[in-house]
Amino acid sequence: MTRNSKDSKDIVSTHNWMTDGRLHIGVGIEDTFVPQERMGARGIDEYELTQHYMHWREDLSLAAEAGAEYLRWGIPWYLVEPRPGEFDWRWIDEVAEHTRSLGLRVVVDLMHYGTPLWLDNQFLNTDYPERVAAYGRAVAERYRGVWDDFTPLNEPAINAEYCGERGIWPPYLSGQDGWVKIMVALARGMVRTQQEILAVNPDARIVSVDAGFRWEGDGTPLPLDLMEERRFLSLDLTMGRVGDDHALHPYLTGHGVTEEQLAWFRDNPVFPDVIGVNYYPGFTTVRYVDGKTEPVEAGVVGLRDLLQLHVDRYGLPVAVTETSRGGDVPSRVQWLEESIAEIESLRDGGMDIVGYTWFPFMTLVDWLYRHDLKPADEWFIHMGLVDLEREPDRNLARRKTPAFARFQEVVAALGDDTGDGA
Structure with missing residues (x-):
């Protein structure tokens, strides 16, 4: 069987390093890129705002020093392909060589x-699916043997929300019609990207990544069962699971999706090697109260719930592809210990969890920076193992926190438990 099999539960991926029975530990560097500007909306490039373009060697070396086995790291597509079909690989070549020299496996985040x-x-452009697929193919072909692990598109559900439902990011659609249009375009691009990656590198591994969503309370803006089904739609579409009997079939066709479009997905199913779930204990779960929302602390209960839901629905290996906690360092250390203990317990119980990713590895800039005039420093969110600190010369110094040292200890202990070194 192959990853183009109709039955995802029968997939055999003997070449996949993430299915060797071990729990692999990684970190990720925040890599959101929304370069389009307009009145009242600045562009966002997290690499620029955090000075990763200046300190990338140090940042990658710190990730290796922390004991990370792999790194979720994204390519700024808008810089790499400045004109259609013309690629500038100079910086990416240097990064690839440095990660190779460090022995740091990279799960390449192609689209963040x-x-x-x-x-x-943007995503509504008629050529978007083929453009993003051509870009993904070019990356996979150039770096085959150095980078063989790919996420075609990060968090499609967040994309659909910000770009299609709430009109915050381009192309600034709104409502359910907008959400559906963006999601279908994204899903088609994901299918075509995976197809093109595997065409030039059949041994490539695919890690799907989407945000986790949980809701509590009454007064949700949409029926709760609809919201709960929508969070799985990107995988259901790309895996060819949306037919007449799918719970969202009336919702999709009611917002203009044609039977021909749905048939295309069924005729072109693709399957990831690993399903990645992004979960943050302090804000992944949202409670609705009197028409307003508030974040809910859900701890390991929410993590367990989301992982189990994905395992039960798809029968594929899962990974925690993003998790961390904001606030003081002791809180971060506590979540690291609690979440790892929960993952180990779930694995002992038979759940096929293959990866754990502390994300972000270092300070990020809140996306609200885009809609404000305050400097980036005032939007810093410290959730990482490394904090950024502005120095008098405007340099952003990298400061290892006690959470960095605890992460090293956790990785070493897990290595000892498996009989393998970290």
Whole structure:
């Protein structure tokens, strides 16, 4: 069987390093790119705002020093392909060589929100699926043997919400009609990207990644069962699972999706090697109260719930592809210990969890920076193992926190438990 099999539960991936029975530990560097600007909305490039372009060697070396076995790291598509079909690989070549020299496996985040500036209407552009697929193919072909692990698109559900439902990011659609249009375009791009990656590198591994969502309370803006089904739609579409009997079939066709479009997905199913779930204990779960929302602390209960839901639905290996906690360092250390203990317990119980990713590895800039004039420093969110600190010369120094040392200890202990070194 292959990853283009109709039955995902029968997939055999003997080449996949993430299915060797071990729990693999990684970190990720925040890599949101929304370069499009307009009145009242600045562009976002997290690498620029955190000075990763300046300190990338140090940042990658710190990730290796922390004991991370793999790194979730994204390519800024809008810079790599400044004009259609023209690629500038100079910086990416250097990064690839440095990760190779460090022995740091990279799960390449091909699309973390932003499209190139030349792609008008962004995800709604008629050529978007083929453009993003050609870009993914070019990356996979150039770095085969150095980078063989890919996420075609990060968090499609967040993309659909910000770009299609709430009109915050381009192409600024709104409502359910907008959500559906964006999701279908994203899913088609994900299918075509995976197809093109595997065409040039059949041994490539695919790690799907989407945000976890949980809700509590009454007064949800949509029926709760609809919201709960929507969080799985990107996988259901790309895996060819949406037929007449799918719970969201009336919702999709009611918002203009044609039977021909749905048939295309069924005729072109693709399957990830690993399903990645992004979970944050302090805000993944949302409670609705009197028409307003508030984040809910859900701890390991929410983590367990989301992982079990994905395992039960798809029968594939899962990974925690993002998790961390904001606030003081002791809180971060506590969540690291609690979440790892929960993962180990679930694995002992037979759940096929293959990866755990502390994300972000270092300080990030809140996305609200886009809609404000305050400097980036005032939007810093410290959730990582490394904190950024502005120095008098405007340099952002990298400061290892006690959570960094505790992460090293956790990785070493897990290595000892498996009989393998970290």
